[in-house]
Amino acid sequence: MNETLPRKVKLPRLSSRGDGIFRTVIIGLSLIIALTFVLSIVLLGQQSWPAIQEFGLGFLTTNVWNPVTSEYGALSLVMGTLLTSFLALLISVPLAIASALFVAEYAPKWLANPVGYLVELLAAVPSVVYGLWALFALKPLFQQVQLWLYTSNPDLTGHCIELFNSNKTSLPCFFMPQVPTGLGFLLAVTILAIMILPFTASVARDVIRLVPADQREAMYALGATKWEVISLAILPYARAGIMGGVILALGRALGETLAVAMVIGNTPEIIKSIWSPTATMASMIANQFGDAREGLQRASVVGLGLTLFFVSVFVNLIARSIILRMTPKGL
Amino acid sequence: MAVSHLTPQLTRGGLSRGRKSKNALMGVMIGLGTALVVAPLILIFGFLLIKGVGALNLDFFLKNPAPEGEAGGGWANAITGSLLILAMAAVLGVVVGVAGGIFLAEFPRHRLMPTIRMLSDVLSGIPAIVMGLVVYALVVKPMGHFSAMAGGIALGLLMVPIVVRTTEEVLKLVPLSVREAGLALGLPQWKVILSIVLPAASGGIITGLMLALARVAGEAAPLLFTAFGSNLVNLNPLQPTSALPLQIYIGATSAYDENQRLAQAGALLLITLIFVTSLLARFANRPRR
Amino acid sequence: MKKLLTLGLGLVTLTAAAASAETITGAGSSFVYPLYTKMFAEYKKTNNTDVNYQSVGSGAGQQQIIARTVDFGASDNPMSDETMKTAPGKLLHIPTAIGAVVASYNVPGVTTQLQFTGPLLADIYLGKVKLWNDPAIKKLNPDVTLPALPITVARRSDGSGTTAVFTDYLSKISTEWKTKVGSANSVQWPVGVGGKGNDGVAGIVKSTPGSIGYVELTYAKQNKLLFGSVQNHAGKFIVPDNGPAALAAQGVVIPADTRVSITNSANAGAYPISSFTYVIFYQDQKYGNRTQAQAKEFKNLLNWMVGAGQQYNEPLDYAKLPANVVNKAKTILNSVTYGGAKL
Numbered sequence: 001m002n003e004t005l006p007r008k009v010k011l012p013r014l015s016s017r018g019d020g021i022f023r024t025v026i027i028g029l030s031l032i033i034a035l036t037f038v039l040s041i042v043l044l045g046q047q048s049w050p051a052i053q054e055f056g057l058g059f060l061t062t063n064v065w066n067p068v069t070s071e072y073g074a075l076s077l078v079m080g081t082l083l084t085s086f087l088a089l090l091i092s093v094p095l096a097i098a099s100a101l102f103v104a105e106y107a108p109k110w111l112a113n114p115v116g117y118l119v120e121l122l123a124a125v126p127s128v129v130y131g132l133w134a135l136f137a138l139k140p141l142f143q144q145v146q147l148w149l150y151t152s153n154p155d156l157t158g159h160c161i162e163l164f165n166s167n168k169t170s171l172p173c174f175f176m177p178q179v180p181t182g183l184g185f186l187l188a189v190t191i192l193a194i195m196i197l198p199f200t201a202s203v204a205r206d207v208i209r210l211v212p213a214d215q216r217e218a219m220y221a222l223g224a225t226k227w228e229v230i231s232l233a234i235l236p237y238a239r240a241g242i243m244g245g246v247i248l249a250l251g252r253a254l255g256e257t258l259a260v261a262m263v264i265g266n267t268p269e270i271i272k273s274i275w276s277p278t279a280t281m282a283s284m285i286a287n288q289f290g291d292a293r294e295g296l297q298r299a300s301v302v303g304l305g306l307t308l309f310f311v312s313v314f315v316n317l318i319a320r321s322i323i324l325r326m327t328p329k330g331l
Numbered sequence: 332m333a334v335s336h337l338t339p340q341l342t343r344g345g346l347s348r349g350r351k352s353k354n355a356l357m358g359v360m361i362g363l364g365t366a367l368v369v370a371p372l373i374l375i376f377g378f379l380l381i382k383g384v385g386a387l388n389l390d391f392f393l394k395n396p397a398p399e400g401e402a403g404g405g406w407a408n409a410i411t412g413s414l415l416i417l418a419m420a421a422v423l424g425v426v427v428g429v430a431g432g433i434f435l436a437e438f439p440r441h442r443l444m445p446t447i448r449m450l451s452d453v454l455s456g457i458p459a460i461v462m463g464l465v466v467y468a469l470v471v472k473p474m475g476h477f478s479a480m481a482g483g484i485a486l487g488l489l490m491v492p493i494v495v496r497t498t499e500e501v502l503k504l505v506p507l508s509v510r511e512a513g514l515a516l517g518l519p520q521w522k523v524i525l526s527i528v529l530p531a532a533s534g535g536i537i538t539g540l541m542l543a544l545a546r547v548a549g550e551a552a553p554l555l556f557t558a559f560g561s562n563l564v565n566l567n568p569l570q571p572t573s574a575l576p577l578q579i580y581i582g583a584t585s586a587y588d589e590n591q592r593l594a595q596a597g598a599l600l601l602i603t604l605i606f607v608t609s610l611l612a613r614f615a616n617r618p619r620r
Numbered sequence: 621m622k623k624l625l626t627l628g629l630g631l632v633t634l635t636a637a638a639a640s641a642e643t644i645t646g647a648g649s650s651f652v653y654p655l656y657t658k659m660f661a662e663y664k665k666t667n668n669t670d671v672n673y674q675s676v677g678s679g680a681g682q683q684q685i686i687a688r689t690v691d692f693g694a695s696d697n698p699m700s701d702e703t704m705k706t707a708p709g710k711l712l713h714i715p716t717a718i719g720a721v722v723a724s725y726n727v728p729g730v731t732t733q734l735q736f737t738g739p740l741l742a743d744i745y746l747g748k749v750k751l752w753n754d755p756a757i758k759k760l761n762p763d764v765t766l767p768a769l770p771i772t773v774a775r776r777s778d779g780s781g782t783t784a785v786f787t788d789y790l791s792k793i794s795t796e797w798k799t800k801v802g803s804a805n806s807v808q809w810p811v812g813v814g815g816k817g818n819d820g821v822a823g824i825v826k827s828t829p830g831s832i833g834y835v836e837l838t839y840a841k842q843n844k845l846l847f848g849s850v851q852n853h854a855g856k857f858i859v860p861d862n863g864p865a866a867l868a869a870q871g872v873v874i875p876a877d878t879r880v881s882i883t884n885s886a887n888a889g890a891y892p893i894s895s896f897t898y899v900i901f902y903q904d905q906k907y908g909n910r911t912q913a914q915a916k917e918f919k920n921l922l923n924w925m926v927g928a929g930q931q932y933n934e935p936l937d938y939a940k941l942p943a944n945v946v947n948k949a950k951t952i953l954n955s956v957t958y959g960g961a962k963l
Contacts, residue, residue, distance in 0.1 A: 016519035016520070016521070018519045018522065019519050019520045019521050021521070022520070022521030022524070023438070023521075025430070026430050026433050026434050026437075026438070027434060027438075027441070027443065029426060029427050029430030029431065029434075030427075030430055030431045030434040030435075030443070030447050031443075032427045032431075032491075033427065033447055033450055033451050033454065033491060033492075034443075034446065034447060036465075036488055036491070037450045037453065037454060039465065039469060040457070040461070040462075040465045044461070046468075047468055094364065095364045095367055095368050097364075098360065098361045098363075098364025098365055099364060099365040099368040101361050102361050102362060102365040106358065106361060106362070115365060117610070117613065118369045118372055118373075119369065120613070121372055121606055121609060121610075122368070122369070122372045124545055124546065124549075124606065124609045125372070125375060125549070126550065126551070126576055126579075126601060126605065127549065127550070127551065127552065128549065128551045128576045128579045128580045129375065129379075129549065129579065129598045129601065130375070131580070131583060132579060132583040132595065132598050133374075133375045133378060133379075135583055136378070136583070136591070136595070137374070137378050194371045197368055197371075198368075201368060225346065225353070225354035226354055226358065227353060227354040227358070228350070228354070230357070231357075251456045255456075255457070255458020255459070255460065255461065256458070257459065257460040257552040258551050258552050262580070262583065262584060282458055282552075285460050285461075285464065286460060286552060286555060289464065289467075289556055290556060302464060305460070305461045305464040308458050308461050309458075309461050312456045312458055312461075313453050313456070313457070315456065316452060316453045316455075316456035317449075317453065320449070320452055320453075
């Protein structure tokens with residue numbers, strides 16, 4: 001938003017030794033940022049090198065995690081990460097946009113401000129606290145539903161468990177619980193959706209507020225209802241910005257660790273039902289880095305970290321380019 | 332529905348009933364959606380308040396965890412550990428973050444500027460657990476010891492991009508005329524920045540710092556392989572140390588009622604501290620917004 | 621800004637100065653965590669030495685001592701020769717207790733002790749026995765009314781000595797298990813849901829109707845979980861307890877380095893899923909920036925753990941070390957050096 005400020009006028013420089021030192025110190029310290037980035041790639045790459053050498057790209061496309069035979073393929077974890085993240089986005093985006101519209105378009109000021117603060121506080125709740133709440137408050141509810149599904153259709157349950165154990169599933173079984181612990185894919189998705197809500201919501205709110213008033217007024221002048229103004233004038237205008245927020249939220253979801261690790265059931269398997277215990281790349285790192293044996297296992301776990309690193313860099317660059325592209329238009 | 336097309340289309344200002352009801356329906360949906368968004372926050376805080384407040388007694392603050400399976404004990408180890416780790420994180424976050432912000436705001440034509448800004452943005456998106464892996468390789472392995480310092484470095488590095496961004500933004504809000512006035516007085520640039528521009532922006536920078544601290548204060552994932560945890564109060568930066576979020580993770584996944592009870596109390600304490608910090612930071616900075 | 625900076629720096633230097641005696645840091649086995657927290661709390665009272673023990677799993681205990689990030693690792697299964705080779709120095713094991721891994725369960729309507737056999741446990745963990753009223757379970761427990769509830773298998777998600785002991789036992793009992801799954805700190809499980817630590821598995825069993833999980837006896841007792849008796853090598857159904865766990869070590873030849881598996885013991889009174897739990901450390905204590913005083917302090921602690929510290933084993937449902945094993949442990953401790961010189 002500062003792009004429009006006049007660039008600093010070229011001033012006659014009073015060359016001072018202090019300036020030189022100051023400049024060097026500031027640039028030196030700023031280079032720590034670049035150094036962190038480079039070191040991250042070097043250190044993660046170095047530690048995961050044995051796994052990269054052994055498995056290559058196949059690491060991401062094979063589904064095995066067997067410390068006994070030293071075979072590691074992260075497909076189930078990649079799937080776990082992608083499925084939980086995208087499903088969480090699918091749930092949270094409409095809600096986030098709704099809350100943004102409410103704050104920006106509907107609510108009177110006395111209500112809009114507190115709601116805005118609440119959404120910001122939601123972003124400040126630590127991952128472990130979400131995890132704790134999910135374990136103690138949501139898990140029992142999920143478990144009740146699972147037990148009900150489990151016991152009310154004994155034939156289907158038996159049939160599905162048969163299928164699950166031979167690593168298969170079917171459409172009705174996809175909605176039957178695998179194990180009635182309450183833990184699993186759906187609980188992880190639910191808590192992730194709640195966690196990433198505020199990120200989309202606050203970006204969406206900011207871009208909706210940037211939509212010029214003439215846009216709205218022109219629509220109203222044509223006799224449009226409020227919803228028509230929103231759906232035809234505001235949302236199309238703010239679309240790119242909201243997309244930027246959605247992608248930022250995606251980045252959060254992909255790397256979210258402990259809340260997910262606490263509720264997902266920690267099983268490196270591709271889901272066979274929406275209730276299945278599964279695992280994500282991040283939850284696997286949390287669970288296995290500490291005890292991974294030196295060599296292939298450790299290298300594979302760090303390989304997950306390296307993958308996450310590149311994915312998050314990629315996602316961030318996309319979000320950045322979208323936000324940069326729409327900024328001049330918004331102002 | 333069958334009746335609707337019989338009623339005159341032009342009742343009020345030309346609005347058809349279909350359009351009107353759709354408008355109303357979407358309004359209700361948006362209201363409901365918003366309620367769903369804020370509900371978890373209220374539910375979480377309410378849950379922790381009910382479950383946790385009972386265990387927040389003096390023992391909680393003064394005692395270390397009791398041997399597994401025994402009642403009593405507190406989280407003095409985690410509270411002091413969090414303070415120690417955060418103090419170190421803050422030093423790193425302030426020094427590098429503010430310097431980075433000054434660089435981006437005050438040297439906009441430097442050829443490294445776009446790279447640093449991009450990397451800082453990108454680093455803000457790196458998952459915290461990955462930062463834990465990096466710091467393990469960078470600090471823990473060479474030092475041969477898990478340590479509070481390693482945890483502080485991990486959290487500090489997570490703070491840096493947040494501090495960089497807010498510092499840059501508030502520095503740019505300081506009018507150019509202020510800098511020109513300083514330079515016109517014959518002050519060198521460094522002095523203008525340090526003694527005129529920075530103080531003028533200090534409110535905003537401190538807000539940014541507080542928000543960054545609040546954000547990393549709740550991070551447990553990067554501490555798993557760096558600060559590691561301890562059952563004892565530890566003030567030595569070179570020794571393993573516990574922290575509130577770490578202890579919450581351990582307690583919440585424990586089977587022992589006592590550990591769960593303490594975890595709920597710890598979560599209440601942590602979330603309250605974070606909320607108070609965030610709100611203070613926001614309100615202190617309010618006139619600027 | 622400057623004030624904040626100096627404040628921060630001041631805090632760091634202040635705390636660095638305040639840090640006095642070094643603490644001993646250990647990590648590993650969750651199996652033995654209740655015992656060690658008790659032992660170390662008591663040791664602190666008499667010797668004023670701080671010991672920080674973190675229950676991160678035996679697998680992590682082994683890896684962290686190899687990486688030399690802790691002063692000792694704790695594991696319920698001894699390291700293999702192959703693993704020991706990856707360490708930068710010679711590692712020693714000493715046992716500190718014997719524990720029993722129990723099959724704990726949560727079955728609605730069942731309030732009595734169930735009977736299991738090794739093959740049955742293997743079939744349950746292979747996913748072949750799926751319901752609690754399976755004929756295989758009924759046959760062993762004719763007097764119990766078992767529900768038609770599916771069995772939820774709970775197991776570890778982290779590298780675990782308890783897992784190593786349990787899978788070691790199953791591999792000895794079932795060839796199918798041995799070929800399909802094998803035994804290690806962490807394995808690729810055919811079925812089930814993972815929990816972190818003994819604590820995590822106990823938590824799943826506690827809260828999940830129809831679940832079964834393997835945990836150390838203390839965790840089952842302290843969390844009031846039911847657990848079954850298991851048929852031993854001699855064909856008797858043995859209720860896990862200190863006595864039967866101790867018997868598992870009797871008649872087994874204990875090698876000089878004490879690294880041995882005592883599962884499926886031939887002793888007629890033995891509980892079959894029993895194991896020593898070990899402290900693992902370097903023979904030469906001079907590495908990193910350890911001082912001789914620290915090394916002495918550490919050796920004293922270990923001597924106490926196999927000596928006077930044994931009094932805390934039985935109250936917490938771990939068996940004491942047999943006298944011959946204590947002697948072997950003391951011999952091993954005597955071989956500890958500092959920079960090549962005897963301590």
